[in-house]
Amino acid sequence: MRKLLIVVMVLTTLLIFAQTKLTIWCSEKQVDILQRLAEEFKAKYGVTVEVQYVNFSDIKPKFLTAAPEGQGADIIVGAHDWVGELVANGLLEPIPNFAELTQFFSSGLNAFSYGGRLYGLPYALEAIALIYNKDYVPEPPKTVEDMIKIAKEIDAEFAGEVRGLIFPVTTFYFVVPFIFGHGGYVFKDTPAGLDVRDIGLANEGAIKGAKLLKRLVDEKVVDPADNYQIMDSMFKEGKAAMIINGPWAIKDYKDAGIDYGVALIPELEPGLVARPFVGVQGFMVNAKSTNKLLAIEFLTNFIAKRDTMYRLYLADPRLPARKDVLELVKDNPDVVAFTLSAGNGIPMPNVPQMGFVWGAMDDALNLIVNGKATPEEALKNAVERIKAQIQ
Amino acid sequence: MKKLLSFFFVGLLNVFFFWIAFFLFNNAYHVLGALFLVLVFLIDFFIFNPKGYPYRYVAPALVLLTVFVIYPIYFTVKTAFTNYGTGHYMSKEEAIERLLYDPVYTYTIEDKTVQYKVFVAYDGLTPIHDDFLILFKIEGTLFIAEKPIPVKKKGKDVLLSEAQLVPIESSSYQLVPWSEELTEIRMITSGEKTYRAFYSPREEFLKLNAPLFKSRIAQFYLQRSDFVHPSGNKYALRIDRTGEWNFLRIERLYRLDLVQTLENDKPRTKLVVVNNRTNKPLIEREGSFYDVNEKNEEVYLIGYIDFVGWKNFLRILRDPRISGPFFKIFAWTFFWALFSVVFSLAVGLPFALVLNDPKLKGRNIYRTLLIIPWAIPVFISALVWRNGLLNESYGVINKFLLPALKLPAIRWMNDPFWARVGVLLVNVWLTYPYMMTISLGALQGIPYELYEAAMIDGAGKFRRFTGITFPLLMTVIAPLLVSSFAFSFNNFTIIYLITAGGPPIPGSTTPTGYTDILISYVYKLAFQAGTGQDFGLAAAISILIFFLVGGISYINFRFSGVFEEVGR
Numbered sequence: 001m002r003k004l005l006i007v008v009m010v011l012t013t014l015l016i017f018a019q020t021k022l023t024i025w026c027s028e029k030q031v032d033i034l035q036r037l038a039e040e041f042k043a044k045y046g047v048t049v050e051v052q053y054v055n056f057s058d059i060k061p062k063f064l065t066a067a068p069e070g071q072g073a074d075i076i077v078g079a080h081d082w083v084g085e086l087v088a089n090g091l092l093e094p095i096p097n098f099a100e101l102t103q104f105f106s107s108g109l110n111a112f113s114y115g116g117r118l119y120g121l122p123y124a125l126e127a128i129a130l131i132y133n134k135d136y137v138p139e140p141p142k143t144v145e146d147m148i149k150i151a152k153e154i155d156a157e158f159a160g161e162v163r164g165l166i167f168p169v170t171t172f173y174f175v176v177p178f179i180f181g182h183g184g185y186v187f188k189d190t191p192a193g194l195d196v197r198d199i200g201l202a203n204e205g206a207i208k209g210a211k212l213l214k215r216l217v218d219e220k221v222v223d224p225a226d227n228y229q230i231m232d233s234m235f236k237e238g239k240a241a242m243i244i245n246g247p248w249a250i251k252d253y254k255d256a257g258i259d260y261g262v263a264l265i266p267e268l269e270p271g272l273v274a275r276p277f278v279g280v281q282g283f284m285v286n287a288k289s290t291n292k293l294l295a296i297e298f299l300t301n302f303i304a305k306r307d308t309m310y311r312l313y314l315a316d317p318r319l320p321a322r323k324d325v326l327e328l329v330k331d332n333p334d335v336v337a338f339t340l341s342a343g344n345g346i347p348m349p350n351v352p353q354m355g356f357v358w359g360a361m362d363d364a365l366n367l368i369v370n371g372k373a374t375p376e377e378a379l380k381n382a383v384e385r386i387k388a389q390i391q
Numbered sequence: 392m393k394k395l396l397s398f399f400f401v402g403l404l405n406v407f408f409f410w411i412a413f414f415l416f417n418n419a420y421h422v423l424g425a426l427f428l429v430l431v432f433l434i435d436f437f438i439f440n441p442k443g444y445p446y447r448y449v450a451p452a453l454v455l456l457t458v459f460v461i462y463p464i465y466f467t468v469k470t471a472f473t474n475y476g477t478g479h480y481m482s483k484e485e486a487i488e489r490l491l492y493d494p495v496y497t498y499t500i501e502d503k504t505v506q507y508k509v510f511v512a513y514d515g516l517t518p519i520h521d522d523f524l525i526l527f528k529i530e531g532t533l534f535i536a537e538k539p540i541p542v543k544k545k546g547k548d549v550l551l552s553e554a555q556l557v558p559i560e561s562s563s564y565q566l567v568p569w570s571e572e573l574t575e576i577r578m579i580t581s582g583e584k585t586y587r588a589f590y591s592p593r594e595e596f597l598k599l600n601a602p603l604f605k606s607r608i609a610q611f612y613l614q615r616s617d618f619v620h621p622s623g624n625k626y627a628l629r630i631d632r633t634g635e636w637n638f639l640r641i642e643r644l645y646r647l648d649l650v651q652t653l654e655n656d657k658p659r660t661k662l663v664v665v666n667n668r669t670n671k672p673l674i675e676r677e678g679s680f681y682d683v684n685e686k687n688e689e690v691y692l693i694g695y696i697d698f699v700g701w702k703n704f705l706r707i708l709r710d711p712r713i714s715g716p717f718f719k720i721f722a723w724t725f726f727w728a729l730f731s732v733v734f735s736l737a738v739g740l741p742f743a744l745v746l747n748d749p750k751l752k753g754r755n756i757y758r759t760l761l762i763i764p765w766a767i768p769v770f771i772s773a774l775v776w777r778n779g780l781l782n783e784s785y786g787v788i789n790k791f792l793l794p795a796l797k798l799p800a801i802r803w804m805n806d807p808f809w810a811r812v813g814v815l816l817v818n819v820w821l822t823y824p825y826m827m828t829i830s831l832g833a834l835q836g837i838p839y840e841l842y843e844a845a846m847i848d849g850a851g852k853f854r855r856f857t858g859i860t861f862p863l864l865m866t867v868i869a870p871l872l873v874s875s876f877a878f879s880f881n882n883f884t885i886i887y888l889i890t891a892g893g894p895p896i897p898g899s900t901t902p903t904g905y906t907d908i909l910i911s912y913v914y915k916l917a918f919q920a921g922t923g924q925d926f927g928l929a930a931a932i933s934i935l936i937f938f939l940v941g942g943i944s945y946i947n948f949r950f951s952g953v954f955e956e957v958g959r
Contacts, residue, residue, distance in 0.1 A: 020610060045602040047610075064924070068480045069418065070548075089480040090693050094495060098634035115690075224805065225783030287495070290548070293630075294610050300634050352477065359902045359915070363895035370805045373897050385900045 021048040022291055022298060024283075025063065026077035027056035029248075033315035034077075041302055047294060060086075067091045067286050074289040075298065080111035080280040083119050084352040092119045093285040093292050098300040108321040111280040111347045115193075120282035121299045123309060124318035127276045127342035128174065128246045130263045131253070136162065136241035140263035144212065147242065147266045151221045154241045166231040167244040169213060169222050169369050172361035174244055177265045177274035179209035180346055186357055187349050196353045196390055201361065202379040210368055210375035212268065217369045224369040235260075246279075247318045247338045262337035264344070278345035280321065356389040401438055405431055417546065422465065426457055467930045471703055474678045476917075476925035478694040486680065486695040487647070490664055490673075492543060492550040494615060496644040497627070498668065504637040505529055505626055506593065508573045509604060510586035520607040524564070524586050525554075527638065528573055529620065533559040533566075535579070539616040552616045556626070592635055609636060617641075642667060703931035713916065716896070716903045724908040725943075727815070728879040732872055734819045739826025744860075746827070747834045758831075765824035773888035776817045781889070805894045807905035814889050814906050818879065825875070833867035834860070873947045877940050883910045909936055 026034055031053045038049035052073065054062055060082050066072030068091065086092045094117040101109070108122030130147075132140050136154055141147040151164025168174045183205025188198035200206060216222045232249060234240040236256040244265060253260050265274035283303060285295045302308060309322045313329060319339045320326050329335050348354070364382035367373040373381070408431040415424035434450050437443035473479075481489070490496050505527055512522040527534045539552035559566065567578035574594055579586040590604035591597045609628060618626040618638070627641045648665040650672065651658055663672040666682055674681040674689060678697030681689040707713050742761055746754055764772065780786050781803040789800040803813045837860060845855050886892060892904035892911050902915040913936070917929035 020606070045606040047606045064480075085477055088478045088691070088694070090486070090489065091480070096630040096634070097632045098630075100634075223784050225802075229778065230782075230785065287493075290614075291610060292494075293614050293628075293636075294606060296630060297605055300630075363893075363902065363904075366805070366893065366895055367897050370802075370894070372894075378897070381898055381900075388900045 020291060020294070021050055022075065022295055023050045023052060023073040024075045024077065025052050025054045025059050025073040027059065028053060029316040030077055030312070033312055037302070037308060037311070041298060045294075045297075049298065063091070063286075064089065067288055070288050070290075072286060074286050074291050074295045076284050076286070077123075077281065078120075078284060079348075080108075080120060080122070080282060081348045081350045081354060083112060083114045083284070083350040084354070086284070087114050087119060088352055091287050093287040093289070093296070094119055095121060095285065095296060095299065098304065100300075100304055100306075103306070103322050103324055104304075105321055105323060107278060107342075107347060108280045108282070111278070111350060112282055112284075114350060120280075120284040121304055122280045122282040122321035123303070123312055124281040124316065125278055125321055125339075125342050126246050126248065126281065126318055127278045127338060127345045128177070128244050128265070129276070129338050129341035130242060130265050131235070131245050131249075132242045132261050132263065133235070133238060133240065134259040134261050135238070136164075137261075140261060141242075141266045143267045143270055148216070148219065148221055151242060152219070155220070161239065163223075163234060163240050165216075165221055165242045166226050166234055166240045167222065168226055168228045168231060169217065169224055170362055170366045171228065172358055172365060173277060174228075175209070175213060175365055177244070177276045178212050178268060179206045180275035180277075181268045181272055182206070182208040182212075184209055185346070186354070187351065194349050194351055196351060197387075199383050199386055201357070201386070202376075202383040206379055207375050209268075210365075210379055213365070214368055214375060224366075247334070250317070250334055262334045264337065264341055273344045276341060276345045277348045278342045279348050281318070282321070353386075353390050356386045360385045360389075401435070405435065408434075423462055426462060430454055430457060467933055470926050471930035471934050472698055472700060473696050473927050474699045474702075475696045475927045475930075479678050479696050481693075481695055483678075483695040483697065486693045487664060488545065488550060489693060490645045490680065491643065491647065492615065494627070494629070497629075497641045498644055499629065500624075500640045500642055502639075504631060504635075504639060506573050507638050508576065508591040508594075508597075509589045509608065510579045511589040511608075512584060512586050518589060518603075520603075521611070522586075523589070523608055523612075524579055525618075526559070526566075526573060526576065526579070527556060527618070527626070528571075529556070529626075531571075533571065533573075534620070535559050535562050535564050536618050539612055539618070549615060552612070554616060554618050556618050556620050558621070592637065605636065644668065645673070648672070699927065703927045704935070706928060707932060707935060711900075713901065716899055716901060716912070719896075720903065720907055720909055720912050721939075723811070723905070724880060727811075727908055728876050730815055731818045731822065731879040731882075732876050734815065735822040735875075736826045736830075736872065738819060738823040739828075740830050740864075742823070742827045743830035743834060744856075747831060761827060762824045764820055765828075769821060769884055770888065772821060773817060773885060776813075776820070777889050781813050781817075804890060807894060810890050810894055810906050814886060817889055818882065818885050821885070822875070822879075829868050829871050830864060833864045836867065837863050870948070873944050876947065877944050880908070880940050880943070881910045881936065882908070883914065886911045887914075909939070 024034060024038075031051055034049075034051045038051055041047065041049050056078075059076055059078050063072050063076050063086070068089070083092065097118075104122060105125070108125055109118060112118055112120035112122055130140060137150060141150055147165065154162060154164035179201070183200075184203055185200035187194040187196050188200060189195075190198075213222075217224055231240065231243050231245065232252075235243045235245075235258065236252060238256075238258060250260075250262070265276065267273055283299050285292060285299065289295060303312075304322075306322060306324050309320055309325045310328055313320045313325055317329075317332065317335065319335055319342055320329065326335075326339065349357075360382040364373075364378040367378045368375050372378075408427055412424045412427040412431070415421075415427065430453070433453070437446040437450055507528070508526045510524045510526065511518040511520065513519065521538070523538060525536045527536065534556035536554040536556050539554035541549045541552045543549070543551040563581055565580045566576050567580060568575060570576055573591065577588050588594075588597060590600045590608075592601075613628040616627065620626065625641055626638045628636055629639045629641065631637045631639065644667055645664050646667055648663055649660050650663050652661050653659070663675075664680065665672050669683065671683055673692065674683070678699070679694040680692040682692050684690050707717075745751060746758055746761075751757070778786070780788050783789055783800065783802055783804055786803070789803070793800055801809050803809050841859050841863075842855055845859060850858060886906055886908055890904065890906045892902070892907035892915065894905055896903050896905060903912060907915070909932075913929060913932040917925045917932070
């Protein structure tokens, strides 16, 4: 029995003194490039960086389960709107200032800031824009009226085989440009941060946006049954003339051989721009990691460099978060178009209360497009629901 | 030989279980670790004690029961009485440790960085990274510090280590050459031992070692270390504004303190966390710590898992947001489970009757074909149904079937009635093969003589079915129907994959839909609607659902008189 105990002790001590290595959880698109960067880091610092592929939508839940137990990745690559929830759980380590911080777009840094501290290193911005198939639409529409006209023409010409305009009308994220463009907002942006008690999703502008959506449905320009998968696959098959989607989808369309173009979401009224949500992707450090210093070193003195950021861009062509990298990629029309779209945009709130908004608004849109409730009723109710849940 | 081998295997099993138990203890899963220790003793007892012989074969089941049933139940019940969820992810002990020792909760007293230079002992040409000295120059005086030693540990983690700064004159170390300028010093000797200059942020040549200094020395020994000046001032390695790693004079933001309070007129001593800067104790409310800033505003700091008593259960009853739609959803859940069972039996049973007919040719082929829905993974069938058949614009039913029959398209996802029909349809498709199979099995058991007797008495086919087949069938399959009911009651997968609970009910203040069943409603409430997760509430509702299903099943068993049948 005694010998056995000794064996057990030896086994457990071996387990305790595991060697240092940094673990990164990232999604599919960054794996290859991060693995190459990891090798360079190892050559310089002698520290292994293990890059693990985790499905994007699984990173946050997995991190929430593993990190409190002192496990999980030292660094995760994710979206800025996770910050509020992760900070509330005490799982993110603030990133100290570093020399090249001024090179980053302030929108990216703001998105990753919470309570006055920076919790992530932004590397890519994203916002949705109008993507059109040049075979059907030679010149992208400038205003919503143009867009409706073109969509109707195409619908009539191809008798339903090719759809003029598709986007997920019951998904808040894709409808936001119309609501924000008219003056709606989620939480009021005040100098002291977002005021979660001031919700602008049922104000005049939001109702105007919702009415525009209803009009599109009533005039059979868009179909209430459309969802993201339908939009994505129809465009890939060349059966959709115009869609609204983000830069993440571009590569697939290029691979599918579609002659696409990217343009701003049309102006709602002449001079009134559509405002999409801007999302920011970035690197975050686990507050319970035992390698916090090294993780921060990896981010600030390695990833945040101009050359590294440029290589990240080449591997995953999304709008770079560094100003000087954007200068390098100016000849890519897609990036420029998405950047212009993001320029009109509003950063997605990173407060945990945003969690209530998605479901409530998706439900409200569903009721509106299906004629179960008027835009006024549905939006007012959605705001009430969000308010009730925030308490 | 055989005995030896079995001893070897038992030994191996013991080692394995002990290893698991110690691993769990190490990672602070005390209850689960203790369970494994108890298990290993029980198993040894069963194997080595002749009296335990009959239990020997129960042992594997016992292990599985403990790990997969008893422990999760214990854990669910425990969680139901806490506020575990977003904002409350760690124990109170851990939260306080974080406040006291985490480098984030410190503040720098002055912005002046301290000059320092690291010296490392060499073994031949290779530096020995864990044997180092740091030379500091603080206000013109040289101090030397050895490798910090842990002063506060928690399990395997070092929470804080410390090193004393000793004036170089009063130490046993010799500088080579002796100089007041850090840059000129190349070596430090102590008796036989020599330490050579390794890293300094101010010397270009030594700066090349920065990555090694950071990954081999700072990472292991300086992350959570204080260097204590003879005057009591503390210095620690921090990343400063420019991204350089420098030593700064720091102070911890929080300390533990005892305060006297009056509770029920009795003086009590309480341990509180106090802010060193403002000297105010932190506010503790609803399992969270709040600090007060200069503007007298409360700032959320950190939350911990706290015992909340029956609060989660009371919330289900009293919170109008939860209890409001509860009965609506409960009613639909009940009918959903009931219809699922009735309709799938209504489809499965006739098939079974036909297949049971010995005159039918090619029975095996039919049977195989009919069982296919059961053989395809639920996730695949559900998605095929949702996207391929029920989709409102491109689904086969709406695009080809209904137009061919000159019928209007059905709004499967957006019409409450048809959404319910849709989910039921999918569930019936998925479960009728099960009903068919159990019915087939039960039909085999009905003696043929009964039918012969009935035929002689002149009973027709229908009379034979209602008089013999159905009652006898029911005595066999009724318990299975009850369990099937209980399964449907909690069949989250189908609902979630097909409609995700939608279409939404207008005017509701919670995320509720017409096809939501209790479990999917709970899932939305606990994990989707809120600011992240609410495991405490989810656990409380799970317990509630357990009793609901248990109660309904019990009534069903009594009602179908199955207990009596089985008891006989």
